[in-house]
Amino acid sequence: MSFLMRVVVPDRPGSLGAVASAVGAAGGDIVGVDVVEHRLDGFVVDDFLVDLPGGRLPDSLVTACRTVPDVSVEFIGHYSPGASLHRDLEAVEAMTDEPERAEEILVDLVPGIFRSGWALLLPQNGSTLKVLRASGGAPEEDGYEAPWLPMPAPGRIVTGDDAPQAWQDVLAVGVPVDDTGQLIVFGRDGGPRILDSELARLVHLVALAQVIRRGGLATG
Incomplete structure (x- = not known):
């Protein structure tokens, strides 16, 4: 099942990698990442498209992300299976x-x-x-x-x-x-x-x- 997750991440080296590692540890497979906005307060808003195996709850992704210092999850919701991603x-x-x-x-x-x-x-x-x-x-x-x-x-x-x-x-x-x-x-x-x-x-x-x-x- 695919989920769209909007995450607010500190704009510093290693933060994105730490979130990716946390998502992977929770069983999520990151299909894509988009940088949506660079904020003036030193944070970046990223959209993650994540595939999660059956039986895993999306709350597990949120919990995993929150283990990374200064990271917050603003939104998570289903993303239509097979939906196209266009640049x-x-x-x-x-x-x-x-x-x-x-x-x-x-x-x-x-x-x-x-x-x-x-x-x-x-x-x-x-x-x-x-x-x-x-x-x-x-x-x-x-x-x-x-x-x-x-x-x-x-x-x-x-x-x-x-x-x-x-x-x-x-x-x-x-x-x-x-x-x-x-x-x-x-x-x-x-x-x-x-x-x-x-x-x-x-x-x-x-x-x-x-x-x-x-x-x-x-x-x-």
Whole structure:
């Protein structure tokens, strides 16, 4: 079974290796590690993708990590078996292959780029939510009168207590596609929280999608 684990680690030599050793001692097999954010307080936020044998509880990974000095686990949750892991450059290459569909392709790849969550492509011609494209697991809910639509600038989405059930407990950000009047939303159900660095990466990828669609970027 695969788990996504977000760990806050001191930014000093040996810390990452100590966490990896602790995870291994608990029976976990680390499939991948992403540095999500370098914080100003001397810590780094890392996302670990860990395979755990059947019968082992994810709590054992948390307990193991906590044996490493100054390390804390911010989140742990199931990660879909066989889920693809995409890097930013791979997303750019995929969008370049079909530039007229750049934003749709980006929506499909966002869960892999950011390790977990979902994405939507929405129009911004009013406050009624109408889904143009959705990745797996996204809360579509066409007809939802979203108080956060339209979004003039990138930012965090606050759904409110009167949102449909599918939008309850959602952590989400939105980035406008300026030249089409659309919006790309990236969200997670329950966690981990979306960091400022992740929002900045999404802003950059949306900007690249627009450049690619207009024919202004080539790879290879």
